[in-house]
Amino acid sequence: MNKPSFLTESFGRRSLSVVLALILLPIITVSQVSLSQENKGTEKQEVIRRVVQIFIETGQKEYKEGYYEEAVKTFLMAQGYEKDLTVDVREQLNELLEKSRIAVLERKRALETFWAVNELIKQDQLIKAKTYLEKIRDNEFLTTEERKDITDALSEIDAQIMAAKAKLEEAKRKKPSIKEKPVEASSEVKKPVLSLEERQKEIFDLLN
Numbered sequence: 704m705n706k707p708s709f710l711t712e713s714f715g716r717r718s719l720s721v722v723l724a725l726i727l728l729p730i731i732t733v734s735q736v737s738l739s740q741e742n743k744g745t746e747k748q749e750v751i752r753r754v755v756q757i758f759i760e761t762g763q764k765e766y767k768e769g770y771y772e773e774a775v776k777t778f779l780m781a782q783g784y785e786k787d788l789t790v791d792v793r794e795q796l797n798e799l800l801e802k803s804r805i806a807v808l809e810r811k812r813a814l815e816t817f818w819a820v821n822e823l824i825k826q827d828q829l830i831k832a833k834t835y836l837e838k839i840r841d842n843e844f845l846t847t848e849e850r851k852d853i854t855d856a857l858s859e860i861d862a863q864i865m866a867a868k869a870k871l872e873e874a875k876r877k878k879p880s881i882k883e884k885p886v887e888a889s890s891e892v893k894k895p896v897l898s899l900e901e902r903q904k905e906i907f908d909l910l911n
Contacts, residue, residue, distance in 0.1 A: 752792075755781045755788060758778065759781055761777050762778045769844070771803050771810055774799075774803040775807060778799050778800040809842065813839040816835050816836075816839050817853070823835070829863055836853055840854065
């Protein structure tokens with residue numbers, strides 16, 4: 704069975720929104736030099752708040768699209784400004800980061816299971832392979848395309864199992880039934896049983 708494309712694709716990418724945020728932050732920060740000392744602190748916090756908000760929105764989008772590892776990286780960048788964030792934003796970031804890390808772990812387990820299934824198929828352990836696939840078929844951390852690949856793999860395994868059963872049944876039908884072996888004739892020659900007439904003739908011959 705061919706390996707699905709999602710096992711060989713690379714999901715490494717950096718969102719345009721994150722790149723823009725990283726570019727804008729130093730530019731906006733430098734622009735604060737011209738501000739009065741009184742407003743500098745407030746303006747800096749506002750800039751950081753806006754940048755962190757970009758990180759959060761981007762991370763949530765990455766999570767929704769199934770790019771869990773990238774979402775973790777994005778939320779970690781947002782946490783780099785944790786000291787300048789409110790308590791509510793910190794809690795939100797912690798929850799999003801934990802959720803993304805769990806998704807990464809669950810997705811990794813699902814992909815490892817699929818790799819194990821490939822090995823089982825090579826060893827013709829189709830029933831066991833099917834059991835493993837059924838456990839991850841509805842995994843929410845796999846993409847729609849990946850779940851479709853698993854469904855297709857299950858259909859292929861079912862077809863192979865049915866073909867193997869049909870072949871076995873056909874072989875059983877063609878195999879001759881075992882019958883009892885005929886009783887072999889004894890090596891000892893037994894004297895045939897004589898009729899009454901033959902016995903009388905034998906006695907008459909003896910008397911003569």
